[in-house]
Amino acid sequence: MKKIFQSTLFSFLLIFVSAGKTVAQPLPIGLFKAMKVRSIGPAVMSGRITTVEAVEENPDIIYAGAASGGVWKTENVGGTWMPIFDDQPTLNIGSLAIQQSNPSVIWVGTGEGNPRNSISLGEGIYKSLDAGKTWKRVGLEKTRNIHRIFIDPMNPEVVYAGAIGNPYAEHSERGVFKTIDGGQTWEKILFTNEKSGVGDMIMDPTNPRKLLVAMWQHRRTPYDFQSGGPGSGLYLTFDGGRSWKKLGKAEGLPEGDYGRCGVTISRANPDRMYAMVEAKKNGLYTSTDGGFHWSLVTDDPDIATNRPFYFNDIIADPINENKLYALWQTVNVSIDGGKSFKTVADFNQAHADHHALWIHPKNPRLLINGNDGGVSISRDGGKKWIFSTGIPIGQFYHVAVDNEIPYNVYGGLQDNGSWRGPAYTWMSEGIRNYLWQSVWGGDGFEVMPDAENARYGYAMSQGGGLGRFDVETGQSYGIKPPAPDLKTRLRFNWNAALAQDPFDPSTIYYGSQFVHKSTDKGKIWTIISPDLTTNDTLKQKQDESGGLSLDVTSAENNTTILAISPSYKEKGVIWVTTDDGNVQLTRDGGATWDKITIKGLPKEAWIPQVKVSKLNPAEAYVVANQYRMGDFSPYIFRTRDYGKTWDNVVADKGLRGYALSVLPDSEVPNLLFAGTEHGLWVSIDDGNNWQQWTHGIPNTSVMDLAIQEREGDLVIGTFGRSLYILDDIRPLRKIASAKQLPDQRLVAYAAPDAYLAETKDSPGYGSGGDGLWEAPNRIRQARLTYYFNPKGTLIAPPPPPVESAMNQRKRRNMVNPETQVLSGMKGDTITTSNIDSERSAMKDTVHIRVYDGGGKLVRTFTDQPDTAGIQRTTWDLRERGFRQPGSRKPKPNAPEPTGLPVLPGTYKVVFQYKDLKDSTMVEVLADPRLPYNRTAILARRAMADRLERTAEKLTAAIDQLNDADNTVKQLMEQVKTADDEAWIGWNKKLKAMQDTLKIKRELLEPKPLGKQGYGRPYRQTALTVWRDAFYTVAGTPWTGSKPFDPNAEDEAMIKDAEAMAETALAQVNDFFTTQWAKFKQEVEAQPSLLFK
DSSP: OOOOOOOSSOOOOOOOEETTEEOOOOOOGGGGTTSOOEEEEOOSSOOOEEEEEEETTEEEEEEEEETTTEEEEESSTTSSOEEOOTTSSOOOEEEEEEOTTSTTOEEEEESOSOOOTTOOOOOOEEEESSTTSSOEEOSOGGGOOEEEEEEOSSOTTOEEEEEOOOTTSOOSSOEEEEESSTTSSOEEEEOOOTTEEEEEEEEETTEEEEEEEEEEEEEEETTEEEEOBTTOEEEEESSTTSSOEEEOGGGTOOOSOBOOEEEEEOSSOTTOEEEEEOSSSOEEEEESSSSSSOEEEEOOTTTSOSOTTTOOOEEEOSSOTTOEEEESSSEEEESSTTSOOEEEEOTTTSOSOEEEEEEOSSOTTOEEEEETTEEEEESSTTSSOEEOOOOOOOBEEEEEEOOOSSOEEEEEETTTEEEEEESSOSBSSOEEGGGOEEEEOSSOOOEEEOSSOTTEEEEEEGGGEEEEEETTTOOEEEOOOOOSSTTOOOOOOTTOEEEEOSSOTTOEEEESSSEEEESSTTSSOEEOSSOOSOOOGGGOOGGGTEETSOOOSSTTOOSOEEEEEEOSSSTTOEEEEETTSOEEEESSTTSSOEEEOOTTOOTTOEEEEEEEOSSOTTOEEEEEEEGGGTEEEEEEEEESSTTSSOEETTTTSOOOSOEEEEEEOSSOTTOEEEEETTEEEEESSTTSSOEEEOSSOOSOOEEEEEEETTTTEEEEEEBSSOEEEEOOOHHHHHHHHHTSOOSSSEEEOOOOOEEEOOOBOOSSOSSOOTTSOEEOOOOSSEEEEEEEOTTSSOOOOOOOOOOOHHHHHHHHHSSOTTEEEOSSSTTOEEEHHHHOTTOOTTSOOEEEEEEOTTSOEEEEEEEOOSSSEEEEEEEOSEEEOOOOTTOOOOOTTOOOOEEEEOOSEEEEEEEEETTEEEEEEEEEEEOTTSOOOHHHHHHHHHHHHHHHHHHHHHHHHHHHHHHHHHHHHHHHHHHHTOOOGGGHHHHHHHHHHHHHHHHHHHHHSOOOOOSOSSSOOOOOOHHHHHHHHHHHHHOOSSSOOOSSOOOHHHHHHHHHHHHHHHHHHHHHHHHIIIIIHHHHHHHHTOTTOOOO
């Protein structure tokens, strides 16, 4: 193994260890590639799409950009989708453009152009020359958000980028930028002021030097949004941006300040232009002379959009200059030049809030729409819409788990409500969309199962909405705490704080500016704190938010509580954080509160999380960020003395992106997890060093983290790529306990419990095709993890890139990647690492043996690691089986046959590599959903053992007949090549013997059909009767074993099988002792024949 180079993100160094001494080093994350994070979706609600475009000559190929979920591609009009941007440093997408003259060239602008309170910022513009397989960043990093891209169709080296800029800051890197050399250099060609960027931009489809740009002055703070100002305006150029004309009152447009404007040009008649103008009075305007003169079409408030900051796009039909689409909460169309509109995609046809619409220039019946719920496609001009269900880009704010088996994951999403779904299933397929259940509407945030009964739970919606739900009946009702009096107005954050008391499952807490407490699950509330915020009245003007157009949705609510965390170890200890920089602590259940000072915490910081340790009552972690005020540094502070002293555990540690979440492990104090705007991070040494976890999860916003305690799973809520699970973190816990990788060359880690779970068919379509999206399921076997370092001195490889989109798609469409089904009994599976006995000799082989509680060897298999590091394999929870009668002889070193399921109990798993050994224990449990009849199982095992002994005899007899037949065939070949006529008689003898062998074999197994067609007629033989008996006793390849005691019918079938086998075997034995023995003597008497 070669020494590793220095990574640009962090160094992977030798792990030096010696007895009794540990030297803290960065964790070599590349050694953990076997511990891939698993996406569980869901994609049923998808997420916000900001931009869509298709290849004009082949509109089956569509590209879609997600606000914080990357770029997705379909090659079959939305049947299946794959992410193609996951290797890039950001997944926050604002725009994309296809070079239609060469559609392999794709441009992507990062940072979305819809500056709501949850906007995600970007890192420049990217270019692909191979249809999205690879990407290169080509500048404009400081623009932060790029809303529009246009490519000159006559000279594709000329590209225009419209940067809306960072809505939270004033900066000069915004406006219209132009490159004339394919992105090597850029020139800013339109700029108005540091508060203004491109709200919209359109290129004349017949004259690429003519552009109409809507500049937009806007500013967002944590507590306010303002649209409009002198930097806004409509600008027209005819010379590619060398000169610009600002349009206004003289051209027929409204006077005064503008806000956000949407613009479009008709491809059917480029002199026909439209502008949806936000001004003192919003209106739709049109020009019929190419933009020199404009006139008001309508200022009807039902047409002039009501939320221009979020959606104000208009798109002209390419064929009919009077046909115009407008995107609001719905998709609307006018056929009279904008005088009137009708809805073509209502709330039932497509998700609300629309941001993108692509119309095929030659076939305007093909419409591709991007909205807050994903991608919708119409092929009939908007009469009917199809939702693309294969894009898991949900923006989760919070994540939680219950303790069901299998357990469920809960979370609330921006724009898409609150949901519950399985972490894994005991079903035949993956995690399908319709296994997810909506439990509450609105924008979703914290969702918590009732700690006493997961049938019930709590869910939130924007601005303080709070409800209780029943997942079985669907009943739900509001339990939002009321204000204490008419003079007090409660201030709830857009994403308010909710918590359950660890000591009393009936007690919950909710945060406004006060902490509200209910001891009866939300029926009655009391306030247990004073106002814990700064109560800055200058930040409490959300009723005035919006600028030229009011936008009062609670998104700008401020001076509010963001997080409440009761202690797990000490009653009465509650931590609270706010959106204006306060950290508060009570140690007496709310009777008194202390404002905590943290050195280094930015003033008025946004503090979305405070997490308390489950191990140390004095320990807590505070997550803060200040990107809304221009500071992108990560802040995660820790105290171990109830807030007296603090340290920033991520300062100067190489984390990329501002901090969003943190989670100290519940078992090992050195193990910490953190989420930033650009990924998942882990520390095994108490926060001294951090590394990004790159295996299976891209550089997405990690908003929240939770651990399922029973199963040791890390559940990851992302703001842009839905939910992930890092299954079984026990190996990380073991490593973190020592703050280092093992110095042994072979180490077995504790294994999670394994269930002998019955599986059922997944609901929905049986053969849904490629378009039936599902997330990968967890392995339904015993999961085994070990560390393997055969050379003893470890130099870690660099982390691999995030799994490519193509490979992800292939993996989703394959049978479970960890196992491959072989012919035989139900569950007859072995790990793929065992299937190929002819793997490269360069791979080391680890032998794995499983022993039951009595020390009996029940199973043996192997694993062949590709590289050193953490390895994962599986045991299928079955004993060593026997060779099925009639099956082919196994090749040398073939994996042993699979047998019956093991019994519940404790099993020892021994790993061995040459002279190295280590072991772990696996607890195998019965299916908790079913009664377990051990007596019946043992009785049926005894019957199966009897049939196994019969099978061994049948197998030996069939092998003997096959060997004899092969001998006859060889003799026939020898006779066939002889010239002497004396051999003619031998041909007849050999043919007669071959026929006799066939007759004898048909006593044991059915004869070949000898005729084409489907199916096999039943013929009673010793083998078919044996098989019927065995399947009756032990189960068929498609069903399990009977769960009740054997009966007389079972015994009768076994006796029939034994008797018929003995009869057939007697005839076969008689044949070999008489006819075959005589035949052999005759052959051996011929010196020219070789009896083999």
